[in-house]
Amino acid sequence: MKKESTAVAPLTVSGITVAYQRKAVVEDVSFTLPEGKLVALIGPNGAGKSTLLKAVLGLVPSISGSVAIYGDTYKKMRSRVGYVPQRESVDWDFPTDALDVVMMGRYGHLGWIKRPGRKEKDLAMGTLDKVGMADFARRQISQLSGGQQQRVFLARALVQEADLYFMDEPFAGVDAATEKAIIALLGELKRAGKTVLVVHHDLSTVEEYFDHVLLLNKKLIAAGPVETTFTPELLHETYGGKLAIVSSNGREALVKQ
Numbered sequence: 001m002k003k004e005s006t007a008v009a010p011l012t013v014s015g016i017t018v019a020y021q022r023k024a025v026v027e028d029v030s031f032t033l034p035e036g037k038l039v040a041l042i043g044p045n046g047a048g049k050s051t052l053l054k055a056v057l058g059l060v061p062s063i064s065g066s067v068a069i070y071g072d073t074y075k076k077m078r079s080r081v082g083y084v085p086q087r088e089s090v091d092w093d094f095p096t097d098a099l100d101v102v103m104m105g106r107y108g109h110l111g112w113i114k115r116p117g118r119k120e121k122d123l124a125m126g127t128l129d130k131v132g133m134a135d136f137a138r139r140q141i142s143q144l145s146g147g148q149q150q151r152v153f154l155a156r157a158l159v160q161e162a163d164l165y166f167m168d169e170p171f172a173g174v175d176a177a178t179e180k181a182i183i184a185l186l187g188e189l190k191r192a193g194k195t196v197l198v199v200h201h202d203l204s205t206v207e208e209y210f211d212h213v214l215l216l217n218k219k220l221i222a223a224g225p226v227e228t229t230f231t232p233e234l235l236h237e238t239y240g241g242k243l244a245i246v247s248s249n250g251r252e253a254l255v256k257q
């Protein structure tokens with residue numbers, strides 16, 4: 001008899017509510033991420049995007065709801081998850097150089113007892129090269145520009161060889177060259193079958209960069225393919241009146257004013 005195979009979704013969030021000082025900032029959010037897609041999480045400032053990511057990763061407690069990563073807890077699936085935090089949330093004075101930051105991405109594979117060796121170092125160097133940062137390997141991270149720091153953190157996530165990536169505003173404050181480099185990496189991850197959830201602010205590039213969107217404003221307004229979900233009506237519902245209509249890729253879309 002043929003065995004039924006049911007694919008397990010990379011991420012299933014069911015009824016998550018998160019509150020700070022008893023005030024809910026993410027309310028009863030449920031969605032499932034499809035495998036192998038680039039997904040944008042969008043919504044206005046303060047909508048709860050970063051908080052939702054942190055709740056999924058267990059970095060902030062949720063008061064209700066549950067999260068399944070490949071059908072299991074984050075704790076068990078940790079090695080399959082890569083996280084690129086928001087740049088402002090990182091302590092850049094920590095005395096370490098770019099190469100060491102990238103090698104930290106391998107600790108999940110090594111365990112805490114084994115020290116990184118030649119193989120780890122070569123892999124980390126190769127990945128720094130991929131993000132155009134090989135020349136800065138021995139530079140302290142505090143002495144890198146914002147865009148360069150962002151590239152180093154992407155490299156750290158890449159060497160993890162995860163299956164599901166979370167990136168919190170990777171395009172914030174980066175120049176056109178870094179934006180292009182990040183887009184190329186996203187494309188590479190997608191071709192390798194990875195799933196990537198990106199907190200994104202630039203509505204004018206959503207259709208070009210992503211397959212799927214989650215629209216959040218404390219509650220989940222909608223989730224689905226860009227073609228059917230990134231619509232003026234749903235964007236209005238997400239952002240309220242603070243939007244103007246522009247034409248992007250020949251289609252009408254809304255951007256924040």
Ligand SMILES: Nc1ncnc2c1ncn2[C@@H]1O[C@H](COP(=O)(O)OP(=O)(O)OP(=O)(O)O)[C@@H](O)[C@H]1O
Binds near residue numbers: 021047
């Ligand atoms: N540690 C905290 N303590 C109290 N309130 C917080 C804390 N972190 C965030 N908030 C509040 O929770 C709400 C959601 O914040 P969050 O950073 O998740 O939003 P966001 O959608 O990522 O915003 P942005 O687009 O501005 O980065 C905001 O009203 C914010 O002020």
